[in-house]
Amino acid sequence: MLPEVASWSRRRTSRAEDWPPHSLSAAKGAARISVVLPARDEEATVGAIVAAIRTDLVERIPLVDEIVVVDSRSRDRTAAVAAAAGAKVVAQDAVLPGQGRMSGKGEALWKSLAATTGDLIVFVDADLRGFTSSYVTGLLGPLLADPSVGYVKGCYDRPLIDGDRRAEGGGGRVTELVARPLINLHWPLLAGVVQPLGGEYAGRRALLERLPFVTGYGVELGLLLDVCQDSGLDAIAQVDLGRRVHSHQSTEALGAMSGQIMLTAWSRLERQGRMIPLGAPATALTQFRRVPDGHDARTSDVAVGERPPMIEVPGYASARTLSPGRG
Ligand SMILES: O=c1ccn([C@@H]2O[C@H](COP(=O)(O)OP(=O)(O)O)[C@@H](O)[C@H]2O)c(=O)[nH]1
Numbered sequence: 160m161l162p163e164v165a166s167w168s169r170r171r172t173s174r175a176e177d178w179p180p181h182s183l184s185a186a187k188g189a190a191r192i193s194v195v196l197p198a199r200d201e202e203a204t205v206g207a208i209v210a211a212i213r214t215d216l217v218e219r220i221p222l223v224d225e226i227v228v229v230d231s232r233s234r235d236r237t238a239a240v241a242a243a244a245g246a247k248v249v250a251q252d253a254v255l256p257g258q259g260r261m262s263g264k265g266e267a268l269w270k271s272l273a274a275t276t277g278d279l280i281v282f283v284d285a286d287l288r289g290f291t292s293s294y295v296t297g298l299l300g301p302l303l304a305d306p307s308v309g310y311v312k313g314c315y316d317r318p319l320i321d322g323d324r325r326a327e328g329g330g331g332r333v334t335e336l337v338a339r340p341l342i343n344l345h346w347p348l349l350a351g352v353v354q355p356l357g358g359e360y361a362g363r364r365a366l367l368e369r370l371p372f373v374t375g376y377g378v379e380l381g382l383l384l385d386v387c388q389d390s391g392l393d394a395i396a397q398v399d400l401g402r403r404v405h406s407h408q409s410t411e412a413l414g415a416m417s418g419q420i421m422l423t424a425w426s427r428l429e430r431q432g433r434m435i436p437l438g439a440p441a442t443a444l445t446q447f448r449r450v451p452d453g454h455d456a457r458t459s460d461v462a463v464g465e466r467p468p469m470i471e472v473p474g475y476a477s478a479r480t481l482s483p484g485r486g
């Protein structure tokens with residue numbers, strides 16, 4: 160690890176318990192805080208997450224101003240369960256409809272900027288098990304304590320728990336096999352970020368709205384690289400949130416996710432003028448499944464789209480109630 164990365168890690172890494180809720184409430188001042196959950200078919204888990212945030216950080220301590228679930232074309236009862244738990248629910252395609260329909264987690268997160276009013280925005284996946292509101296307070300701590308921090312990533316132990324299959328440290332497969340090697344090869348300044356793809360992170364709206372959002376699963380890598388490019392490594396902090404258990408996708412699905420991560424990395428290398436002219440990479444990914452007489456080849460398109468900085472979108476300002484407060 161580069162000396163400047165080791166120094167950054169010492170200075171910018173804390174733990175959730177370093178940020179007790181009552182101290183944050185005092186530090187909040189006039190800043191508004193939104194918590195956003197992107198949710199596609201998460202009826203089994205979204206309610207408990209929303210309820211924990213509402214109970215601990217809205218009702219017991221007035222820290223969070225709104226909990227917004229972005230319903231990302233769910234086919235189950237995600238929206239109803241989230242609303243019953245106390246969240247404001249917005250349909251991804253109903254936000255800024257004039258901007259057309261794109262797909263993926265990044266699209267849901269980009270649209271959330273136009274559906275929220277917070278000066279600080281916390282993103283939490285909706286498929287977490289064993290979620291505690293300390294995830295939210297941990298992520299808010301550095302933002303409320305230090306105006307020079309613009310973006311905070313959560314980090315945690317990531318077991319692979321799938322039915323009766325359990326492997327401590329086995330989670331974060333795309334992180335360990337794709338994202339971390341790519342970051343160390345091409346962006347070693349970010350090699351100290353423990354969970355670059357983690358789905359729990361927070362940022363200042365004033366920063367997030369001036370960055371593009373990759374629409375698929377490249378959103379976390381795209382934002383991390385773009386925040387560092389825009390504001391420098393020292394604008395990033397990370398908080399140890401303990402342990403994260405979530406619903407796992409299949410290896411095949413993570414193969415497609417990996418393709419999106421690689422395409423996102425490629426786009427940033429090209430944008431940073433670091434690509435020898437190779438020509439645009441193909442976006443068709445062929446994977447194989449065993450069938451009785453051999454293997455069935457299945458080709459999917461892992462192309463990712465990209466949304467422009469929300470600040471450039473006509474109608475953005477009117478899409479949300481402008482709120483007073485510091486960014
Ligand atoms: O098109 C999508 C894909 C995912 N998600 C949500 O984004 C989070 C992370 O997605 P997922 O669990 O599929 O990724 P993983 O954690 O398995 O990498 C979850 O809350 C999903 O419901 C979403 O809102 N829209």
Ligand SMILES: O=C(O)[C@@H](COP(=O)(O)O)O[C@H]1O[C@H](CO)[C@@H](O)[C@H](O)[C@H]1O
Nearest residue numbers: 330331332333334356358376379407408
């Ligand atoms: O970190 C990872 O390797 C992937 C897959 O995690 P698992 O191997 O299923 O624990 O999960 C993350 O990656 C996605 C792409 O950035 C994020 O959107 C998810 O929130 C995050 O869980």
